Amino acid sequence: MSRIHLHLLSDSTGETLENIAKAAIGAFENVEAVRHFWPMVRSDVHLDRIMEEIAANPGLVLFTLSNHQLRRRLETRCRALGLPHVAALDSVTDALSNILGQETRNRPGRKHILDEAYFARIEAIQFTIAHDDGVGHENWEEADIVLAGVSRASKTPTSIYLANRGYKTANIPLVIQSPPPPALYSLKHPMVVGLTVSPERLVQIRRNRLLSLNQAPETSYVNLDKVQEELAFARRMFADNGWPVIDMTRRSIEEAAAAIINLFNDRVLAEGA
Template identity: 90%
Template sequence: MTRLHLHLLSDSTGETLENIAKAGIAQFENVEAIRHFWPMVRSDVHLDRIMEEISLNPGIVLFTLANSQLRRRLENRCRALGLPHVAPLDAVTDALSNILGQEARNRPGRKHILDEAYFARIEAIQFTIAHDDGVGHENWEEADIVLAGVSRASKTPTSIYLANRGYKTANIPLVPESPPPRNLYGLKHPMVVGLTISPERLVQVRRNRLLSLNQAPETAYVDIERVQEEVAFARRMFADNGWPVIDMTRRSIEEAAAAIINLFNERVLAE
């Protein structure tokens, strides 16, 4: 296992840098990335303190700094320490500048201006949190997406991820002994998506959940025959209602959300 110190410096929240770093590290095997997160870097004093920490844990430095003087200071310090340093947005900005025929307006945190999209994302997050696990079903018509699935099928984390992408998302657990609210079957605006998972994988997830709560791992909740019945019940419901289905058995939350967003966009285009 190779250990790598990864320093992320941003003059704003650093969300973009973090996503780039995650995507890059995911391309390599047997790498333990130790991320050091340095947001809101906007002064020489702050930068100097950070460089002291970086010198103690040398590694690669990724940065997005709009202030040219601060950027040069960082680059000079990195060269002095012999550290690789990369501004990952430079190539994109330069290409856009050439195509558009204008200089980029460098402003710290410009990409996070509080515009309509920002407030829409906050609203989506608030809606999603308030409509988790079947709560607030009377407001489901206001949702963009409703996720349905058995317990521990990754409904909540997928909902939160979608909310961070700006989609109002509700979710409902499917339990054979407790039918879901009737309005689930008559929704017009939201796209209902079924989340399924193999019974074997589901038993493993549920058992780990019980152990983490210091509860007995041998109950009907993890009985394989019972779980098979639950999954079959959910699949029949998906098929009877013509809802698209995402299999979570081998999918990450990010992959599942991307597939759901594609389905949503196709639905919008078809309307």
């Protein structure tokens, strides 16, 4: 069994880059690929921090960086470390062939690897839809990720996006008057992530939601004091349980999902260490 570290750097969510890496690895037999996922790389400071991790776990560096200065900096650092580095639109398969010392084998069954990934994604989507908004908590242990947050904190759209990336995701609304089921605090397999948002932004989102439903926009649901109380309740829960927190105030769904996937991958690597 050959073992290789793959470092995937993207200035966006990295979804395309991750799919390319999966497809290329599928062309080889008996390979354990340890993927290090680095999305949203947009500054020299961020890149320098990543390079420290790459130096500690040398391997193949695959990247999609549109900023030419950042790309040159990455290439220079990789050359200094003697590491192979390839833009994702270059021949990824050729680079893997060189570093692994084997040719790809075009034989029946290779496509089956990709088929399995497809069906796993469909299964993740089905699971996520069936476990939206606190439903099916008795099955949460089967999830990869559980998102928790107050109403309108973008739990459902983030869950669906993660499901499309192949992660079984459940989500639960945090309501002061209705505490979560005890199962939430005893989960072993899933990573629980708290979603939060600024009070002012949340009031705006909720008000727009009520207006879209032709409902009165002046209720306790959009009262700033009540909203702050809800958010404080959620933050205390996150802190008491040591759950990572993603602030959705200025993040798109794609950016939030990329950050969550990064946390998930770090957790998997830590557990395997």
